[in-house]
Amino acid sequence: MCIGSGAAGSPSDIKKPSVLLMASNTPFQYRVLRCAAQAGASVFILGSKRAKFLALSRYCKGFVPYPRDFVEEDSTELVCIVNDLIYKLGIDYVIPGCGDTTRLLGEIGSRLHARCFPVPPPSVFDTLNDKSKFASLCLDLGMPHPASVLLAGPAELKSMYDSGQLHFPLIAKxxxxxxxEGVVKLEALSVQVNLDKIDYSPILLQEFVEGEDVCISLFCVQGVCKRQVVYKRKRGISFIEHDSLSDLAQAVARHLNFDGVICFDARLAPDGKSVYLIECNPRFWYNMDFAMVAGVNFVGLGIDPVGHESRAATKKAFSSPYSLALKVFTPWRINAQDVAMFRYWLADPIPFLWIEIWLGLPGLIAGKATRAVRSIKQRFWC
Known part of the structure; x- marks a missing residue:
């Protein structure tokens, strides 16, 4: 927190920290914006064309267009632009808005004239962000992880199928x-159709682990976990505790001396005890605003840790916007967490409605249709 001139400790002397959010798009970055604002920051945005809608948020103090995507090839020009904004706007912190800007900030952070939100160096980011490299890391550390093989492309995958080397079910990604994006479940019944959907290279082929998805997100400083949340996604977000998953995630963070936010997707086996690490995302994540409303503001931890380290998010369940809408017909099921999220959404209605309805609804409908078709196939053709 920045302290202005005058009598130390008086409320009028406490200046809001000013942050510059590097935004390459809207949905993901909007969550970072809201968390930064809730942490007490004045948020300015340096955004590409796809992020321009963030300017409509009441929590955006100012929007500065960036003429291209955030890529390292433009880092020299970007450093000059950011340092100029730091001087003109009085920026205290520069924060990333996605994976690309997280990696970029790790590359250019030492050349900026303001503090940066903690991020890993590019080499560590690449090890975790690349699903094949993360699989190798898990193997080296003896972490539970699905058996995986890296294929050159669709031709090699098709050759393995034709020669009978594939044992279903499998996951290709x-x-x-x-x-x-790009994740395809390969099952014996529909493998020929699904193989045609895979048009990228290389392909990480993994065994499919039966069970339930569970996620964990940590804020770390030099490999030490300062705060964490464990949650499941089912018609919303349910925060839980899981000691085994926590131990695995913290072991990876310690091994890499990790700085910043690190998130793991995992799979909880049907016995409820065994857990497998699936993927790692060394960046902010899409549902971080649920954690913030529940009491753990991961952006706040990086810009004002003293003010955001005491509350816990365990054993709280929050409905998604669409699940909450359905609860209108059974209002007795609406709980305090639902009310808190509803207030959060209504506090900035235009960006929220645009993201959830215009951007999110088509994907939701497509996802439900895909699951319905899969369920019908399993019921009548298996």
Missing amino acids: PVDAYGS
């Missing part, structure tokens, strides 16, 4: 995509 690109090594560097975010979210579930």
